[in-house]
Structure formats: structure tokens, C-alpha cells
Amino acid sequence: MYSKINTCTLQGLNGHIIEVETDLARGMPVFNIVGLPDASIKESKERVRAAIKNSGYEFPLNRITINLVPANLKKEGSQLDLSIAIGILLSNGIIKSNDFSDTIFLGELSLDGKINEIDGVLPMIISMRELNIKRCIIPYNNKNECGFINDLEIIPIHNLKEAVEFLNEEIEIEPFIEKPDACKSIDMYDLDFSDIKGQEGLKRALEIAAAGSHNMLIIGPPGSGKTMAAKRLPTILPELSFEESIEVTKIYSISGLLSSHRLITQRPFRSPHHTCSSIALIGGGRIPKPGEVSLAHQGVLFLDELPEFSKNVLEVLRQPMEDELVNIARVNASLSFPAKFMFVASMNPCPCGYYGDPLHECTCSQRDIDRYLGKISFPLLDRIDIHMEVQPVKYNELKEDSKSDSSDIIRKRINISKQIQLDRFKNNKIYSNSQIENRDVEKYCLLKKSSEQIMKMAFEKYKFSARTYNKIIKVARTIADLDQENNIEDNHILEAISYRTLNNKYWG
Structure with missing residues (x-):
């Protein structure tokens, strides 16, 4: 018996339809999967066999051949488990219907037949929507991630037995649609700009940077509030639009970082440690994944103690800062990840941190200072719009009772500025002055x-x-x-x- 159903695999943020062809033939019991499967797909043979048996169905003792079409495209990920199991049950006559041309099946199987959540469901479904797919069978725990897509039937399934009964029309499962208010942004920040004592010049510079999405460098001695202020930057950024939320959620979905499995409504704030590699920052790996610059898309990438980063790591930032895009080339494919982020960095002026500090004496030689500052190249500095120097906070500023503007007040001013920019660039693909x-x-x-x-x-x-x-x-x-x-x-x-x-x- 022969059957054919659809599933999906990702290359970067783009999903490709994979046809799962299943053939049951006479002969010695053998289970073969062909069509450039990776190790996780090859291992699916044992998961599928156990899941079918433990769901109460008979596993066919035939020569089973699974072909993944197109055969020249590398397939990766355990999301093909469900489609392989459904293909076998369809060929064996356990599933009666055979018209699934407008349906895709996504899910990883446990040995007991449970369908586990997977990474990358949102970009897969968005890609399938553009390829005339009408219905998506997905793991139940992934439903909130893509429930706002209302022009596709999203069918969340708990286990393999439930999937078979649904396909045989023995049970009904209503397509899942997320409630509109579930996608609204909720202000969940514990930090506020009013917590910052003194440093009015720094707060002004951060407000300008947030209003125009400008890159920023903060220089000052230890304890002057550089990191504290930078961590409060997301609290004054404008809310993500619906389209921006989808872009960010897609990136976090394929990275496996979507813990809540809901649409992301807060702008990202990424602060990698200075020991991170260039691949961790830009993206890549054997199976290319987004790096920190893409995880900071539509948000802030904050590098604390900038000169402590390796020089070659910092230099790879130059291209994404300019192009707002990361291109990763591999033998079989060239992938692109978006990287439209605000770059914010902080640093001390010298190794000891007190060069130019009126309260402390610097113990560094001029050679040490030059070597320390030399880790930041002129081409990188040239791409940073705002350079801000800060001095230590004075005692009377720390003890002042008067509070400065809160994040909410500053954000309202920035929203007015952003609307002016949107009106100015309404006929162009520009969203801020920095672009x-x-x-x-x-x-x-x-x-x-x-x-x-x-x-x-x-x-x-x-x-x-x-x-x-x-x-x-x-x-x-x-x-x-x-x-x-x-x-x-x-x-x-x-x-x-x-x-x-x-x-x-x-x-x-």
C-alpha cells in the first residue's frame, strides 16, 4: 500500500513542504527512511514503532520504505515523527481517509504515543500559509504560539490515538484561535528610569537613542550607573507592533527559547557575556541557528565591558549593524536572519577604570590605556551614533528625594516622536531616523x-x-x-x- 502526506522542515526562517511517501511491500520486515534525513529523523523509526504499538494499533510486519521528497533537500528535526506514523497507519488501512493534500502534520512522538512540543512551529505555519495549506495538525502545547493565525485551521493534538480518531472523524476537535486580548502587551518590567539617581545627561542620551533607534556607547568609571541605566532602556522603548511581534516570535521559536509558547510582546534585551564566541553572537553552527544579534531583533543588544570582548568577535558586528541582516553561508544553502537591533555598549576608560575620574587616581600607564582602548576599532566606533561619557554620582544626588521622570512618562514622549517619524516615512520602508x-x-x-x-x-x-x-x-x-x-x-x-x-x- 502507498500513501503520501505533507510535513515541513525549516531552512533559516523559511519552511519547505516535505512530502512523506510511505510504501508497505511484501518481504522481510525492514524499516528504511530515505531522502537525506538527519540523525534525529533516522532515530524516529524506533519512536514511531513504539508509539504505534503503545497507542493500541498494529505495527505492520512489512518492508516499510519512507521517502522524503524532495530528496536533494537536507531534512532536520524530530517534527517529522508524526507524519511518518500517520503515513504508516494510512498505508496500513487504519486511517480511512486519504485526502490530506491541504494538511501538514507536525510533532515529535514519545514512546507512549504522546505528541511532544517542537521548536519552530510558528515560522513553519506562516510559510505553509503562503503555499496553500489549509490545515495544520500540531502538538497541543504549541497551540498558543500560532493561535493568532486565523486563516488556517490549527488543530492541536495530545497524542497519536487522538490524531487517528480525528482523521477518521470519530471525534471532533475545534480549530484553536487565540483570544484577541491574549496578544496584547502587558507592562511587566520591574525596573524604572526613576530609579536612576543623577546622571541626567545619560538619561537624556538614552531617550534620544530610544526615540531614533540610535546605537550608543557609554564610557565611565565603575559604579557610575552605566549598566543600571542600560538595563532600563527597554522600559522606554515603544511597544512592538503586531508584525514586529511575529518577527521576534519566529526567531525565538526556531531557537527553542519560546518558553511561554505565546506571541512575544516585549522588546528583547540581550546581554551576552564577554566570553561569547563570534558564532554565538552572529549565529551559525552545524545546523545554523540565530545568534544574539538576531535574538535582539527589534530590541536591544547590550555589550557590557566592551573591551573585554575578543576583538574578532566585535569586528563581526560591523556588517549586521550596517545591513540589519546576517547572512550565513553553508555548502547546501545560504541562510539569512534579521538583525535590526539597537546596539548599546558600556566600558571603562582604562583597565583600572579610573582614568579621568575626579575621585580616584588612575594606576594605568598610557601604554596600558592605549592598548585597552585599541580593542575598539575606529570602523566600529564610527557605526555608533551616540558616545556618552559619565562621571560618578555625587552624594547629594544619591540622597535627593525628588524623583526624575518615570519610564512611562519618557515612553510617552518617545511614542510621540516615533509617530512623527512614521508619518514622515509612511511611503518608505523606514521606521526610524537611524534607518x-x-x-x-x-x-x-x-x-x-x-x-x-x-x-x-x-x-x-x-x-x-x-x-x-x-x-x-x-x-x-x-x-x-x-x-x-x-x-x-x-x-x-x-x-x-x-x-x-x-x-x-x-x-x-
């Missing part, structure tokens, strides 16, 4: 003559590069948006320039 192409800087960031003169003087004094010039103009545009000004004024340009003068002090 303005260099060729469009003059179109969106027109300077008056006095501002041009200020910019010319700063350009010559600080020896800015062309990239730095454009980034200063974009930051000035964001400052004007926060002030709800249509035009960039002189004070906006002067403030933006002040955020790029540390190069001469530390790296000059």
Missing part, C-alpha cells in the same frame, strides 16, 4: 545656513568621517522630533555634535 539612507539625508534632514556653518566647523575641528557626519545629522533630526519641531535648529545640531566628541579625547 535613513545616506542619499536621503538632505531630503529628510534639511539644515539651515547657520546649522550648516556649525556642522562645517565641527567637521574640520574633529575630523569627522562622512559616516559620522550623516549620523550626527540623523541624531539631530531625532532631537528635533522629541522637541516636536519640523526643522532642525542650531541647538539640535550642537547637542548632536556633543555626542561625538569623545573620539578625540580617548582615541585621538
Whole structure:
């Protein structure tokens, strides 16, 4: 007997339909799987055999051949278990119907027939929707992850026996649809900007960075509040839109990090340790997975103690910071993962941390300081829009009772600025000022003559590069948006320039 049903495998964020052809023939009992299966699929033979028997069905003593079409595409993942078991039961006559051309089967089997949750269900189903699939049989524990997709029938199944009874129309299972309010964002942050004592300049710079999605570097001595402030950055970022939530959830789904199996509604904040490798940061591996830059998509990538990272690890950041995309090339395929993130880094000004500190004496030699700062290359610095230096918090600032603006108040100002930007770029695929192409800087960031003169003087004094010039103009545009000004004024340009003068002090 012959049968054919559909399942799916992932390459990057894209799902590909896999036809599972099953043939039961006379001969010695043999179970073969062909079509470039990986080790986890080859091992499925034992899981499928035990699951069928323990679900109360007879496992056929025939020559069983499973062919995974197309045969030239590498198949990976245990999600093919369910489709292989259904194919065998269909060929053996236990499942009566044979028209499953618009259905895919996804799930890993336990030996007792239970269907276990799998990684990557959301990107698979979204890809299948575009390929005219109408119904998806998925593990019950994955239902919340994709229940908001309402133009496909999502059928959550507990075990193999329930799947067989459903396909034979012995029981009814209603398609799962997530309640609309389940996808709404809930403010679950325990941190708040009002916790930060003093450092008004740092808070202002972070507000500008959040409003325009600008990259930022914070330099200062230990204990000055660099890390504390950076960890509160997500609390002032605008809420994720529905489309952005789907993008983020897809990445976390294939990475196996979707613990709640629900749509992610909070912007990611990733802070890898300085011992991480370039592959962990960018992505890759034998089976390519997203790295930290992709896990920070639509959120913040925070590198604390920046010079402690390996230099070659930092240099791989240059391309994704510029292109907002990571391309991973392998022999069989070239995969792309999105990496649209805010890059925020903090560092001490020297190995001991007290270079320039008015309260402590630096014990480092100039050679030690130069070697320490030399780990940060000029091309990387050039891609960071805002450079902010902080000093230790004073005692009277720590003991002040007056509270500064809360995260909620700051976020409201940023939301107004973001809406101004969305209105400005409504006919383009641009969502923030930091994404303005260099060729469009003059179109969106027109300077008056006095501002041009200020910019010319700063350009010559600080020896800015062309990239730095454009980034200063974009930051000035964001400052004007926060002030709800249509035009960039002189004070906006002067403030933006002040955020790029540390190069001469530390790296000059």
C-alpha cells in the first residue's frame, strides 16, 4: 500500500513542504527512511514503532520504505515523527481517509504515543500559509504560539490515538484561535528610569537613542550607573507592533527559547557575556541557528565591558549593524536572519577604570590605556551614533528625594516622536531616523545656513568621517522630533555634535 502526506522542515526562517511517501511491500520486515534525513529523523523509526504499538494499533510486519521528497533537500528535526506514523497507519488501512493534500502534520512522538512540543512551529505555519495549506495538525502545547493565525485551521493534538480518531472523524476537535486580548502587551518590567539617581545627561542620551533607534556607547568609571541605566532602556522603548511581534516570535521559536509558547510582546534585551564566541553572537553552527544579534531583533543588544570582548568577535558586528541582516553561508544553502537591533555598549576608560575620574587616581600607564582602548576599532566606533561619557554620582544626588521622570512618562514622549517619524516615512520602508539612507539625508534632514556653518566647523575641528557626519545629522533630526519641531535648529545640531566628541579625547 502507498500513501503520501505533507510535513515541513525549516531552512533559516523559511519552511519547505516535505512530502512523506510511505510504501508497505511484501518481504522481510525492514524499516528504511530515505531522502537525506538527519540523525534525529533516522532515530524516529524506533519512536514511531513504539508509539504505534503503545497507542493500541498494529505495527505492520512489512518492508516499510519512507521517502522524503524532495530528496536533494537536507531534512532536520524530530517534527517529522508524526507524519511518518500517520503515513504508516494510512498505508496500513487504519486511517480511512486519504485526502490530506491541504494538511501538514507536525510533532515529535514519545514512546507512549504522546505528541511532544517542537521548536519552530510558528515560522513553519506562516510559510505553509503562503503555499496553500489549509490545515495544520500540531502538538497541543504549541497551540498558543500560532493561535493568532486565523486563516488556517490549527488543530492541536495530545497524542497519536487522538490524531487517528480525528482523521477518521470519530471525534471532533475545534480549530484553536487565540483570544484577541491574549496578544496584547502587558507592562511587566520591574525596573524604572526613576530609579536612576543623577546622571541626567545619560538619561537624556538614552531617550534620544530610544526615540531614533540610535546605537550608543557609554564610557565611565565603575559604579557610575552605566549598566543600571542600560538595563532600563527597554522600559522606554515603544511597544512592538503586531508584525514586529511575529518577527521576534519566529526567531525565538526556531531557537527553542519560546518558553511561554505565546506571541512575544516585549522588546528583547540581550546581554551576552564577554566570553561569547563570534558564532554565538552572529549565529551559525552545524545546523545554523540565530545568534544574539538576531535574538535582539527589534530590541536591544547590550555589550557590557566592551573591551573585554575578543576583538574578532566585535569586528563581526560591523556588517549586521550596517545591513540589519546576517547572512550565513553553508555548502547546501545560504541562510539569512534579521538583525535590526539597537546596539548599546558600556566600558571603562582604562583597565583600572579610573582614568579621568575626579575621585580616584588612575594606576594605568598610557601604554596600558592605549592598548585597552585599541580593542575598539575606529570602523566600529564610527557605526555608533551616540558616545556618552559619565562621571560618578555625587552624594547629594544619591540622597535627593525628588524623583526624575518615570519610564512611562519618557515612553510617552518617545511614542510621540516615533509617530512623527512614521508619518514622515509612511511611503518608505523606514521606521526610524537611524534607518535613513545616506542619499536621503538632505531630503529628510534639511539644515539651515547657520546649522550648516556649525556642522562645517565641527567637521574640520574633529575630523569627522562622512559616516559620522550623516549620523550626527540623523541624531539631530531625532532631537528635533522629541522637541516636536519640523526643522532642525542650531541647538539640535550642537547637542548632536556633543555626542561625538569623545573620539578625540580617548582615541585621538
